[in-house]
Amino acid sequence: MEEQTQRVQLGKYNRLEVIKELDFGLYLDGFEDEILIPRSYVPEGTKIGDFLDVFIYRDSEDRLIATTWKPFAQVGDFAYLEVKDVTKLGVFLNWGLVKDLLLPFGEQTHKMAVGRKYLVKIYVDEQTERIVASAKIDRFLAKEVDLQVGQEVNIIPYEYTDLGIKALINEKYIGVIYKSEVFKKIELGTPTKAYVKKLREDSKIDLTLEIQGYDRIHICKQTIINKLKLNQNTLPFNDKTDASIIYDNLEMSKKDFKKAIGGLLKEKLIEITEEGISLL
Incomplete structure (x- = not known):
C-alpha cells in the first residue's frame, strides 16, 4: 500500500x-x-x-x-468582514491577523468601501497558492436546494435590500427575510436561527424568524404562562401594548401575542383587563 x-x-x-x-x-x-x-x-x-x-x-x-492567533474565519468559511484598505492590488479585509486578507478586484460584485462589512468566501487561489477572499458568493453555493418548508436553518444576515434582508442559509443557499417578517432588530453578520417559509419555483427561498403555524402559537402561549408565573400571575400587556414592548419582554411579535392570549382566554386560563393579563 x-x-x-x-x-x-x-x-x-x-x-x-x-x-x-x-x-x-x-x-x-x-x-x-x-x-x-x-x-x-x-x-x-x-x-x-x-x-x-x-x-x-x-x-x-x-x-x-x-x-497561535485565531482569525475570524479560515479557508472554506463564509465570513462577514470589514474592509481595512483599498489599494492597487485589491481590497484588504480585517480577519483578525497581523496580515490582512486580500480580496482581488476581480472578486468584487461592486465597489467596496473602507469601514463597511461584506459577506465573503475564503479560499486558496489555485494559481497563486495564496489565501484570498471573494464577494462573488453565488459561485460557492449549492446548485440544488435541499430544504423543506418549516425547516429550522442557520443563517447569517448580510445585506439590506428594498425587499428586506438577504441571508446566507446553512452556508449553502441565499434567502430573503421580507420586511413584513422582521419584527426585531437584526444584526448583520451575526449567526441566528430562522425557518423556511416558502420555496419558490425559481429556487429562491423565503425565510421567517418565527416557527410557522400552530406550533409557533403553542410555544407563545407557553411563554406567556411561564412569564405570568414568574411575575405573580400578572403582566402589564394587552392587545393595545406597543409591539416593541411585547417583543422586548416576550420575544414574540404582537400578532402572535394577540393570537396566543386569545387562545388562552378561550381556554379560560387568563383574563384580559385594561391593565394587562392575569393568570386564573
Whole structure:
C-alpha cells in the first residue's frame, strides 16, 4: 500500500511539532518544509518536541508562517468582514491577523468601501497558492436546494435590500427575510436561527424568524404562562401594548401575542383587563 505524504493545510489549524529553536522564534515540522512561528506568538514554556495548534498562512513574501492567533474565519468559511484598505492590488479585509486578507478586484460584485462589512468566501487561489477572499458568493453555493418548508436553518444576515434582508442559509443557499417578517432588530453578520417559509419555483427561498403555524402559537402561549408565573400571575400587556414592548419582554411579535392570549382566554386560563393579563 502506497504511503501518503502528510501536508500542512494552508489557511487552517494544524497540530505541528517544534523541531528547532532560534532567537527570533521556533521552527515547526511542516512535513515538506520547516515553518516559522515568530517568537511573539510562542506560548511561554514551549520547548523542542512539544506540539502546538497553529494557524498557517503566508506572509508578505509568500513564506509559510504559523501563529497561535485565531482569525475570524479560515479557508472554506463564509465570513462577514470589514474592509481595512483599498489599494492597487485589491481590497484588504480585517480577519483578525497581523496580515490582512486580500480580496482581488476581480472578486468584487461592486465597489467596496473602507469601514463597511461584506459577506465573503475564503479560499486558496489555485494559481497563486495564496489565501484570498471573494464577494462573488453565488459561485460557492449549492446548485440544488435541499430544504423543506418549516425547516429550522442557520443563517447569517448580510445585506439590506428594498425587499428586506438577504441571508446566507446553512452556508449553502441565499434567502430573503421580507420586511413584513422582521419584527426585531437584526444584526448583520451575526449567526441566528430562522425557518423556511416558502420555496419558490425559481429556487429562491423565503425565510421567517418565527416557527410557522400552530406550533409557533403553542410555544407563545407557553411563554406567556411561564412569564405570568414568574411575575405573580400578572403582566402589564394587552392587545393595545406597543409591539416593541411585547417583543422586548416576550420575544414574540404582537400578532402572535394577540393570537396566543386569545387562545388562552378561550381556554379560560387568563383574563384580559385594561391593565394587562392575569393568570386564573
